[in-house]
Amino acid sequence: MTGSQMRLDSLADRNPRVPPQQLVAELVPPPRFSDVRFSTYVPSPDHPSQAEAVAGMSAFGESVLKGAAPRRGLFKRRAAPAGPPGMYLDGGFGVGKTHLLSSLYHQVVTEGGGTAAYGTFVEYTNLVGALGFLPAVEALAPHHLVCIDEFELDDPGDTVLMSRLMRELVDRGVRLAATSNTLPGALGEGRFAAQDFQREIQALAGQFAVQRVDGEDYRHRGLPAAPAPLDDAAVERVAAGRDGATFDDFSTVLAHLAEVHPSRYGAMVGSTSAVCLRAVSTVTDQMVGLRLVVLADRLYDRDIPVVASGVPFDAVFTDELLNGGYRKKYLRAVSRLSALARDGAQLA
Incomplete structure (x- = not known):
């Protein structure tokens, strides 16, 4: 890891504790729909x-x-x-x-x-x-x-x-x-x-x-399904040049999600101005995929751009997952991540 990477904020370093009373107080429409x-x-x-x-x-x-x-x-x-x-x-x-x-x-x-x-x-x-x-x-x-x-x-x-x-x-x-x-x-x-x-x-x-x-789906009217991913260097440049942005390897974020209760994903991304992900890869595991769905929902709720390299988000889930019992969850996540990635591409 380079010195510049060491100074960048990381989602994987965040494990917030949310008091139960805060969970009740936060039962309001997300910022995107305020x-x-x-x-x-x-x-x-x-x-x-x-x-x-x-x-x-x-x-x-x-x-x-x-x-x-x-x-x-x-x-x-x-x-x-x-x-x-x-x-x-x-x-x-x-x-x-x-x-x-x-x-x-x-x-x-x-x-x-x-x-x-x-x-x-x-x-x-x-x-x-x-x-x-x-x-x-x-x-x-x-x-x-x-x-x-x-x-x-x-x-x-x-x-x-x-x-x-x-x-x-x-x-x-x-x-x-x-x-x-x-x-x-x-x-x-x-x-x-x-x-x-x-x-x-x-x-x-x-x-x-x-x-x-x-x-x-209004997010795709007249737009491509997902923007072309950036290269790794461009993703890091966005993270380094934007206050409040995070920078992580995609695999590191997926591993971290298993350690954080889904009820805290919103708090984990709440102060983030952009999520920058290096080397997005196709998810094959059901549990990993469902955790990513929840993260995508919380990012979309808060209108947080996603800047990414690797595979495009319309290829982030395997055909097996997309055609299984959770198909609609995965399709919603693809739609939302693609919309956030279009916002992220503008930052680059």
Whole structure:
């Protein structure tokens, strides 16, 4: 390693400790979506379901606020909503579901004065792991709305956990909104013996009215799937010339991710202005790939450019991984890493 490399900041040196109460306080839309609103979502005329989703989510937000109005009687419970207590956006990656879910949060909280929590599916399961089940319920129950982005069930334990958590919240009058690439009745398909947990899966599905969002991935409209990688020297030059940038070998970062709990990935990259990766290579291992997916989500949430050498990000996962049970997770990661790499290429 050269002397200049020794002076560069490294993601692999970071192993933050995040207090449980901070996990609760950070349940808000990520910085990339802090300013979005329904009015800033531009529906495609070729896909009418996009405009329908805006109208449906806005109306749902109004119903949440109506239920959040002051109630007569100090101890009166919130009135149960007519129909399913939740709204579920189903559609491919890159069609704006996170934009719409963040807009719903802002409609309820920023504009309507209500209270809401916003996090990814993984962040909620991590919250339960950090706090314990009942304390997590108590932390979320005062909210009028709980937003769950990237809803996905990867194992039977998560199925039972989230089903129970959502039942507890609904019983306390909390409304739910979620996004996913999979219809709620099909969650878990291809990942584990879903038929053995069908009752739990159907219980989840019964909490939601489904709104479909069609369209193409906006990150790729008129753009190449992934930019050409830079050479190693160019990656290091960007890292050395940009305050707050990190510089690591890709393999070192992958190894480090195994040592950091995924709930802390956001804190790990939070103060980073750019992530510079040398010698990106194709990932063949499932567990390594899934950790990289979580890292890609946290980088994308925070709009952090990625500057990289090695293989392009549309070749970062093997065909075996892309065609397996976690296909949609990997495709989302490719889409997001490619978008961040286009931002990173401009820095060079």
